[in-house]
Amino acid sequence: MQRSVRMEDISDGRLYTCNDLVKADTRDCQGCSACCKGMGHSIVLDPLDIHRLITYLGNTTQELLNGNIELNVVDGIILPNLAMTGTEESCSFLNKEGRCSIHSVRPGICRLFPLGRFYENNGFQYFLQVHECPKERTKVKVKKWLDTPNIKAYEQYINQWHYFQKDLQQMLESESDDMRKKVSMYILQEFYFKPYNAEMEFYGEFEQRLNMAREVFFVS
Numbered sequence: 001m002q003r004s005v006r007m008e009d010i011s012d013g014r015l016y017t018c019n020d021l022v023k024a025d026t027r028d029c030q031g032c033s034a035c036c037k038g039m040g041h042s043i044v045l046d047p048l049d050i051h052r053l054i055t056y057l058g059n060t061t062q063e064l065l066n067g068n069i070e071l072n073v074v075d076g077i078i079l080p081n082l083a084m085t086g087t088e089e090s091c092s093f094l095n096k097e098g099r100c101s102i103h104s105v106r107p108g109i110c111r112l113f114p115l116g117r118f119y120e121n122n123g124f125q126y127f128l129q130v131h132e133c134p135k136e137r138t139k140v141k142v143k144k145w146l147d148t149p150n151i152k153a154y155e156q157y158i159n160q161w162h163y164f165q166k167d168l169q170q171m172l173e174s175e176s177d178d179m180r181k182k183v184s185m186y187i188l189q190e191f192y193f194k195p196y197n198a199e200m201e202f203y204g205e206f207e208q209r210l211n212m213a214r215e216v217f218f219v220s
């Protein structure tokens, strides 16, 4: 989700790579679950998030739509996000103890918080959102905070997915609502609903689907 804000208003003014130390470690959040509630549609899920969830829970994307996730328009394309439910508008994966019940497969945005990504020049770096998390935080290496194996492959995937969406959004600016809907249906089906082969490494299969989608939409 793209945001139009000034970096100096929301960050400490620095950009970080995955090897940098950043004051992001909330030390297990101890008693706080603030960013698991009232987040609206903002925890947008990428294809790896859904793949991890359905592999761990043993269900399908369609089944997740029964309360765990929902579909909304993000920058012109329909994408899934974590659903906030009940009177407290809590994530459905937040348990009674205020802990994440799917911690090992939590989505990328949950792993990232209170960091964000700043995209420029066909790449991205991380920044610290200084107003988003009330906890006293200590320094941690960005890649340790992300808790994601094979960080370079993950970052390449995040980058590919981001710039693909950006290209799609640009292409769709001059298209009809009907075309936007058709493109969104393709994206949902190919990247979110069609299961990834568990035997095959996710990133390789994702890249195949991405190359195919680029051919469909951008090669005339």
Ligand code: SF4
Residues within 6 Å of the ligand: 026, 028, 029, 030, 032, 033, 034, 035, 036, 113, 114, 132, 133, 134, 135
């Ligand atoms: S607001 Fe900060 S301390 Fe609270 S749950 Fe989120 S990351 Fe953890």
Ligand code: SF4
Residues within 6 Å of the ligand: 035, 036, 037, 043, 082, 091, 092, 093, 094, 095, 099, 100, 101, 102, 103, 106, 107, 110
């Ligand atoms: S998936 Fe876990 S960490 Fe993310 S919002 Fe839900 S409960 Fe919180």
